[in-house]
Amino acid sequence: MKYEAVIGLEIHCELKTKTKIFCGCATEFGAAQNTHVCPVCLGMPGVLPTINRRVVEFGIKAGLATNCAINQYSKFDRKNYYYPDLPKNWQTSQYDLPIAEHGWVDIEVEGEKKRIRLTRIHMEEDAGKLVHSGTTIKDSTSSNVDYNRTGVPLLEIVSEPDMRSAAEARAYMEKIKAIMEYIDVSSCRMEEGNLRADINVSLRPVGSEELGTRTEMKNINSFKSLEEAINYEIERQTEVLEDGGHIIQETRTFDPVRGVTLSMRSKENAHDYRYMPEPDLPPIVTAPETIEKYRRELPxxxxxxxxxxxxxxxxxxxxxxxxxxxxxxxxxxxxxxxxxxxxxxxxxxxxxxxxxxxxxxxxxxxxxxxxxxxxxxxxxxxxxxxxxxxxxxxxxxxxxxxxxxxxxxxxxKGLVQITDTGAIEKIVDEVIANNPKAVADFQGGNKKAIGALVGQVMKASKGKANPQMVNKLIAEKLG
Amino acid sequence: MKVSKEILANVAGLSRLAIAEEETTRYQEDLTKFLAYVETLNEVATENTPPTTYALPMENVFREDDVRPSLDREAALLNAPLKEDGYFKVPKVLED
Known part of the structure; x- marks a missing residue:
């Protein structure tokens, strides 16, 4: 059976604000651990987060630049899960009323144009960074946490599963990167992790409309890894299906050194994030005039x-x-x-x-x-x-x-081109005298032989003779 | 809705609570009663009421993108039960 790949991307794009999304801590990359933290981003009891105005502006501009509809009424929600990179035990994100929805961008692969639909763009906070004591999380007895990145603003840009190959996924991500750079909402430095993708890949028989079981690869931060991870996963899933097996819905990690994806979890519990409206953040209401103002500001x-x-x-x-x-x-x-x-x-x-x-x-x-x-x-x-x-x-x-x-x-450096006919003629005469074979070839009808003569003249003039004049002079002299 | 033993175990797990075996019946009964009480709300006619997402008459509370001083690292780590080299130290991270 012939299979086709179905690929969707969730791109996380770190925003170029000076401060975090809900507090005044600096977002600057590379600071010493836990020096850009405060009671708000550390999730201490009794604090009150306040939305950074720029984040909303950037979210709306990103939506407009990707042909989305902007939700005039938008709000934040709590996404609950336990992991020490989140000090509050929830990530402040958006659930049912994201800032932008239903957009699209056009890509081109090998001359073929294609439209990729965007499901939504929502605003959320980034999580902290864990440094494990062992080489991997599994063999570590403890981990150290740096909360500098906690609360750095992100846009999550979610595509529909509209891509069919690694090349299309790459073209799509390149387009999103270019747009975010153009509208100046992110510096998009992939090596610093401020543009990264979670990739969903599934296979289905060609012609089928149903979606197969998908696997997810998280935090891919280079175009090369993106293509390799997708191609590996397509190959792996094809083999499993052709051997009569079935795909397990799971999160896999991509190892860029070996170029393979590996299962991260043996059993996949469906996450129960228990989203709830964020009671500490009032809703964001954007008037149509404001949206139009931002549209006019787009470059x-x-x-x-x-x-x-x-x-x-x-x-x-x-x-x-x-x-x-x-x-x-x-x-x-x-x-x-x-x-x-x-x-x-x-x-x-x-x-x-x-x-x-x-x-x-x-x-x-x-x-x-x-x-x-x-x-x-x-x-x-x-x-x-x-x-x-x-x-x-x-x-x-x-x-x-x-x-x-x-x-x-x-x-x-004396690199001025020699355009003086007399000077060039002198070199041409010498070259003609010293290369009787090439001259004979040329006069015998092998017009290509002129190339060797021109080359000699250029060499003798240290590349400074005007090539058009050299050609013309030789042709005249031997013509 | 009756809160089954399985639902209780799931909710306790999500809340990181350990419930002793002999207490399960009592918690099942209590939670079932809570839910029945909240279900009273279903009697209110809400066909023409838009869903409420925020309880207070407020919107668009923003701050400007201006940097403010962060905490000193010593202060940030003061109440951490475990710390190491300026990091918060956490025990082995286990996936569910």
Whole structure:
């Protein structure tokens, strides 16, 4: 039997507020353990939490940016469970009246467009961090708890089970990340865990409308792990079903080192969270005018920006997709083209040499030693024929460690392109004299032989001869 | 609704309470009586009343996103029964 995968994601997105959701403790990452805590986030008796206004604003904006309906009447609820990462023994979350519902985003995988529906977006508090004494929770005799993260605001973005492959799930998560970056509600740094996903995967026979039994993988915090966990789980479930077994509904953990998912619980008790309305937090009532005000404040979103780059700048769909996948890269691109640099050249340089250098050093585009303006100036030098595209690679590498302007570097290093016909002609004559075989090949009808001659001239000029002129001169002389 | 022995055990488990065997009958009877009493509410006609989610006439109580001082770590840990290196220390975590 042929199976199809049914995948849904719950994405947790940590919000970019200065303070926690219900108290004034700082949210800053990396502080010493238990130094960003107070009676409210420690859940001490008698305290009164108060909602951070920004969290509501961010929740509404996230809903609007993902085509959700905003609930004008929204409230918080208590989700009860016992685990020491929650000092109160409940997580303050939202149950039946989340801030936003019924949205969608469009994704594209291998040229195929697809709409992924969002069930809901709700606001909640993050939990603390446990440090186990052993290597895993199972072999630890005790655990140490840091409550700094307790109460950091989160949006939980829940999708419908609309994805059918790991590639679609990745494209969906990339789209959510891009949107949250564009609307500036989260820094979306996956390595710091401020964007992470719980994945639900089930299989069903192709053509069936019924959902199979699903398994859940929690806290996946990289795109690579997301794809690997899904692919492994599809393979594992296929094997179980083909052997005549059945899938147990369970939570599994993904081990990124071995690339496998492992059962976390042998028996799955259906959790009884006993949700109840939070009596300490009055409801959130948002007037339609306020919602419209937030809608007007939304910036250009990734899909619109991508369309603009295709239509106005003539970029290919692929290039426009790569450039707009991150807000920082899209802004960098806009700044490069603002110098007058040609869009296509700008996209090529950003996606090749710049991206390669950034990856190699593990730095973000915001921290690039070659800023957008300097890259623009360098591209202008190519457009003015001051340097060739090939020499530009040398200039770019020099710019990486040298803060001088590209003009300065080109002058200092003597990299100006030779466009003087006399100078080029001299080299061409020498090359023709020294390469009788290539000359004979060319004159004998092998037009490709000109490549070898051009290469020799470029080499002799240390890459500085204008390649178009070299081509033209050789063709004239041998023609 | 009669509170069965199983329901009692489940509720006690969720509340982290240990109930002695000889007390189960008494708690079952008490809880059954509580529920019967609360069921009186079902006699009120509520067809045209929207559900109440919050009891007080209040809404939109917000604070600005301004940082306020946190507790000193020593103060935060003062009442912790167990602590270690600035952490709250908890015994082995067992899953249900």
């Amino acid at each position: 250009e979103l990734p899909d619109a920006r991508r369309e603009r780059l295709e239509k106005e700048c003539g970029l290919s769909a692929y290039d426009a997709g790569v450039i707009t996948a991150s807000r920082a890269m899209a802004e960098y691109f806009d700044k490069v083209t603002a110098t007058g640099a040609e869009a296509k050249l700008a996209a090529n340089w950003i996606m090749s040499d710049l991206a390669k250098n950034l990856n190699a050093e593990g730095i973000t585009i915001e921290k690039s030693p070659v800023g957008a303006e300097r890259l623009g100036q360098m591209i202008l030098l190519i457009m003015k024929n001051t340097i060739s595209g090939k020499i530009a690679k040398t200039v770019f590498q020099e710019m990486w460690t040298n803060p001088a302007s590209p003009e300065q570097i080109v002058n200092d």
